[in-house]
Amino acid sequence: MPVYLDHAATTPLAAEALAALTRELSRTGNPSSLHGSGRRARRAVEDAREALAAAAGAHPSEVIFTSGGTEADNLAVKGLYWARRAEDPRRTRILCSTIEHHAVLDTVEWLERHEGADVCWLPVDAEGVLDLAALEAELADDPASIALVTVMWANNEVGSIQPVADVVRLAHAAGVPVHSDAVQAFGSVPVDFRGTALDAMSVSGHKIGGPVGVGALLLGRAVKLTPVQHGGGQERDVRSGTLDTASIAAFAAAAKAVTGNLEGESARIAGLRDRLIGGVRSAVPEAVLRGAPGPGRLPGNAHFTFPGCEGDSLLFLLDLAGVESSTGSACTAGVPRPSHVLLAMGLDEDTARGAQRFTLGHTSTDADVDALLAALPGAYARARQAGMAGHESSIQTAGTLARHAAG
Template sequence: MTFAQSPISYLDHAATTPMVPEAIEAMNATMLQGGNPSSLHGSGRAARRTVEEARELVGRLLGARPSEVVFLSGGTEADNLAVKGLYWSRRTADPARRRVITSVVEHHAVLDPLTWLAKDEGAVVDLAAVDRECRLDLDAFGAQLEHMPSDVALVSCMWANNEVGTVQPVAEVVARAAEHGIPVHSDAVQAVGYLPVDFAASGLDAMSVSSHKIGGPTGVGALVVRREVEAVPLLHGGGQERDLRSGTLNTAAIAAFAAALEVTVGRRVAESARLEALRQRLVDGLRTAVPEAVVNGDPQAGPQHRLPHVAHVTFPGAEGDSLLMLLDAQGIECSTGSACTAGVPQASHVLLAMGMEEPAARGSLRFSLGHTTTEADVDRLLAALPGVYERACAAARVGVRT
């Protein structure tokens, strides 16, 4: 099968997904209005109205009260505010609470702030193990929690892993932490729009969400945080957003974020089923295209097991970077993992934590599907993979000899 040099087959939606038309329309319309939502004149009040209507919509779609939605710049800031803000608040109330329990496979937007807190703030970071499918080991987590719950400041457990797509047992984590009055944060950036996410029902104290993963613009997101939870802000200034996030609000981006969320959540059931079918087409095709390939993560579908749009694959004997660039040369775009750590030639911490050997971890790719993905995109990938894999393995063999 051959393909004309035409459109790009974009299979990296977990890194960012193209904006949906409704979000673009909302953003354009709001940008033409102007006005600072903190100003008291007519334009300011109109901008404030747009922000508050977006807040109400986001809250309703995520199962939260509007007052629990704090707008900020995206998932990374939301994770930092949750982890640092909750830690500082809890430690101030009780200096003995210096331990933070989190999974070893968290996004770097959680792990790196914790590393900083350990280095500069005296925090003790307790990493909870995962199994070979990337799911949190609840027995190990429970033992860590029960060891000395009085010194735990907070727990952070992602809703779904950004690299292999495994859904984490957030409900069980919340239930166990609640027994000791310990707040729980979850990075739900990859879950929203693909899984049923209800903040109130989850029992979480804080939850991170990002706009550009669901068809909205980059540079905007939200930390959903219960009103009863106290957190120390990272930024100080005008006191916007409950004093948790000072700074002039990006009205147009917030409007577009809300519009994208409405579209994505509204079509979630049908779209998740469509993407699961496309993913299965990809996985089934791999058996013929590259029989050596190994699909990682939970093999089962469904909101308790795995994201419907992510296929993480190991190609034995090849380097992921070589595979990526060879596919890119043919107009097929994917990822070796999280785009936030792209360009760093090292094995994924997620795959290593799953028990994968480093050579295998370095020879893995993430294919993530989205609202622009078609059967033709999947077929194009499957047609290209045999030749690409052969060339990448040959390059790896040369590298070993030299």
């Protein structure tokens, strides 16, 4: 079995979620139907809504089920923008951090290209944490023209936790609503929708041990939002579509399980992370840890840049050694594209291209960390030999080196 160190991408299904999923899949009923099977399905959905609301610090009426975090982000950003602009045509500005997940980033850019949005990109510091002074300055500059602020709770690549409560405080003082993508934070650190007074917040099932294909938008009861899709009027007429009872029940079961032991499990995972970080620094002294230190980063995140090699080459060689990780960057048509997050943090392109993200989760063990630390020095040496000659050639060279090393 491979050693899985990519929990930020998706984490294995929790036992509680699997039990709920299989139970509901064996039953029939549309939650919108009025007969007995429909009412039973509706009860399952509403029980799940209450459980998820409790886990996220929200009221059940604030939970809007979606197909995942990407849909929740699209619904929040587009819906808030359209609703705010409809109330006042001057509201075309969107304040957005430079390190958002592409589900937010690409949505904001789409609104800029097609809907007349004027985007202000909020900078971050060298640790990937939002510059609050820059946000405050933008909010002071004609607040009546601002449609919304969107800032993630924690970054998916380098794990830096953002000052969401301060963002909300500043934005609300200017009369501006705030959305936060909490997909990476929920289930890893305490997340309190009501406590932070957010207007909208996105979460996802498969990041916390639930199934792929279900998520939720937490939306304040007084917040106006224009729907992205139309149909049967489900979910407060905000998100039409037949509800996936089985996935919703499994999502809620995972949320209840993960938040029920959040403090203890987060401490356990953080201990593994710290041992991994120390081991990587010892095995490869040139490696540089990126992101905020200690409690300022997600407990399961360890993101490094490795000089002199392509991150994809290192990933490929580690994979051949039985260790699965991530570069945290996108690659299209064979062209290496350094992470926009690392570039926003001030890294140059060559340095950013050497990124490797190791993320831990509920199935992670000391043996997983040991396996990485055993495989890393040799993989890094071969990746450096492959060099930075170009994405395709470096991967091919890395593959050749790995095959030769294997015999």
